[in-house]
Structures are given as C-alpha cells and as structure tokens.
C-alpha cells in the first residue's frame with residue numbers, strides 16, 4: 001500500500017503501472033527493457049532481439065485491435081467476455097462456477113446471435129483497473145462489466161460503448177447500527193469512505209464532497225474483495241459505488257440487515273457493454289444484440305413463446321424474427337436471419353433478463369424504474385429493426 005497525495009491507495013498489480021492517470025494498468029515490460037541496458041556484453045544482440053519481439057508484440061496488439069473480431073471469434077468458436085470478479089446480479093459465478101448476471105447474460109446473447117448457441121462464451125474476471133487494458137489488447141472481445149459510459153472511455157481509451165443495459169447512479173451505504181441518526185449523505189462530513197480505484201465512483205466522490213464543502217477520508221483499494229472486507233470490518237464509515245452494486249454487496253456482508261443505502265444518487269452511471277474501436281461490424285453485432293433484446297420485450301416476444309411467434313401475423317414480429325421472404329435482416333449484420341430467435345431462446349428478452357438477474361426473480365429485487373421500456377415510462381428504447 002502507498003500514499004499518493006496523502007491518500008491511501010493500492011496501486012496496480014505487480015508487473016503493471018498506472019497509465020497516464022486513467023486508472024488503467026498497463027504492463028511495465030518497457031521499463032524492464034530499459035533496465036537491461038546496463039548489462040554489457042550481449043546487450044546489443046539482446047536489444048535487437050527484444051526490438052524484434054517488441055515489434056511482433058505490437059503487431060499482435062495492433063492486429064487484435066483492428067482485425068475482424070467476428071472472424072476471430074468464429075475461428076476460435078467462442079466469445080471471450082470480460083466481466084467483474086464477482087458482483088451479484090451483474091456478473092458473479094454461482095456455486096457451480098457458472099457466471100450469472102445481466103452482464104454475463106448479455107455476452108450469452110451475443111454468442112447466440114453469432115453461433116445460434118448462447119453457451120459459446122468464456123468469461124475473464126477483471127478488476128476495475130484491469131478491464132480497459134484487457135479490451136484494448138484483444139484479451140477479451142467484449143467488456144460487459146458494470147462499466148459507465150463516459151467521454152474519456154469513448155475517446156482517449158479507444159472504446160465504443162454499444163448502449164446502456166442498466167441506467168444506474170452512485171449511492172452511499174452505511175452501517176445504521178454504527179451511525180444511528182444518519183439518513184442523508186449530507187451528514188457524512190469527516191467520514192472514512194471505502195471506494196474501489198479505477199472507477200468513476202472515486203472521481204464522483206471527490207466532486208460530491210467538494211461541491212458540498214465536506215471533508216472525507218478516502219480508503220481506496222484495487223480489489224472488490226478488499227473494499228468489501230474493509231467496510232465489513234468497520235474500517236470505513238461509508239461504502240460508495242453504483243447503487244445497484246451496493247444492493248449486491250450488501251447481500252455479501254456479515255449482517256446485511258444492519259446496512260442502509262442512503263437516498264442520495266450523486267451521479268449518472270449509464271452502464272453498458274463496450275468493444276474496441278476500429279471494427280464496425282463487431283460493434284454493430286454487439287449493439288444490435290442489445291436493441292434486439294429491447295425490441296423483443298416491446299413486441300412481447302419471450303423465451304417461452306418465441307417459437308410460436310415465428311408464425312405470428314404481425315408483420316413487425318415476423319420481420320424481427322427473420323421470417324419474411326427474402327429477408328437479409330441478419331445476414332446484412334453478419335449473422336443468420338433468425339439471430340433474434342436465437343438470442344431470445346438463449347436469454348429471453350431484456351425484461352426477462354432484468355427480472356431474473358436483478359429484479360423480482362433475484363435476491364436484489366431492484367424495481368425496473370428508469371430501466372423500463374420507453375413505452376412504460378422508462379429510458380430503454382431501441383431504433384427500428386427494419
């Protein structure tokens with residue numbers, strides 16, 4: 001653990017360093033190469049060899065970043081999906097080791113679109129700091145990990161967010177037994193606040209306390225389990241993260257009923273999947289998978305009825321399910337024409353995915369709220385599939 005600007009913080013993993021203040025960790029091989037310069041003798045040959053290897057490695061990264069991801073994914077037979085290290089409702093392994101959650105299911109939906117088989121996915125657990133490097137380097141094909149869409153990530157970090165699979169906002173949780181009488185975040189001046197590094201959470205926290213002229217003592221860790229353990233052990237007064245995350249984390253604490261989520265939501269956290277820039281076809285496949293999930297819900301197409309819906313008289317349902325004569329609704333995208341049928345068969349529509357993972361069918365019991373369809377007063381809206 002180090003202190004940076006007087007702040008307690010855990011840095012990048014061994015072999016990594018923070019990249020230009022972005023919160024992302026990058027490999028430090030370059031600095032290791034520089035150290036080797038001090039060795040005499042075989043230095044020149046070694047250096048040439050390192051140069052060749054380095055160029056090859058860069059070439060690999062460049063090709064990973066610019067290649068047709070669809071071809072790569074088809075060749076290997078699965079999608080590599082970057083998820084969290086374990087956040088209930090979004091992406092967490094169950095007791096059999098199967099990844100559950102809305103973010104894990106989203107990757108299954110893309111696998112169903114591409115392969116007609118939602119099981120063709122492998123999951124890579126990533127901390128907040130590791131996630132962007134993993135996508136940039138080609139280690140994962142999709143980042144589907146409660147990640148907030150921001151201008152910095154969409155530009156400087158070279159990502160393309162495909163949409164917002166969950167509209168969230170940052171909140172605060174406290175132990176009500178430890179802090180009786182606290183019912184607003186505005187009473188938290190002077191508190192020690194547990195937060196994970198490499199997140200928008202860390203940045204919003206600073207803004208919120210500054211704009212309300214309050215003091216706080218940030219207790220920052222890289223790994224989720226460290227933040228959870230520190231909070232559960234009473235090392236901080238407050239836990240801050242996306243509000244959905246607070247509900248999931250509360251379930252894992254020693255005595256969940258002692259903890260309350262305060263009413264303030266201090267930021268916009270539009271969470272969604274992202275892909276690398278430079279591959280429009282893959283971007284479109286992932287983006288339209290999200291829209292297909294919404295469109296299926298809007299049209300009342302469910303996991304249970306999708307097969308019979310194929311013979312519906314409704315022209316829109318027929319078109320979306322690829323049942324029109326001479327259709328190219330899927331092939332124009334690079335997948336089969338019944339891609340939406342395959343998606344819904346694998347994971348259901350967006351509403352089913354929501355209820356099963358974070359809503360009424362889950363321990364989190366989160367209401368649809370602004371994540372309802374636009375037809376029901378929410379923000380979820382898909383452009384036409386036609």
Ligand SMILES: N[C@@H](CCC(=O)N[C@@H](CS)C(=O)NCC(=O)O)C(=O)O
Pocket residue numbers: 084085086087126127128146147148196198199200201222223224241242245246269271
């Ligand atoms: N949405 C925010 C926060 C995302 C985030 O990483 N939150 C933490 C705390 S809930 C988390 O999911 N950690 C899981 C992990 O590191 O595996 C962001 O994109 O920066």
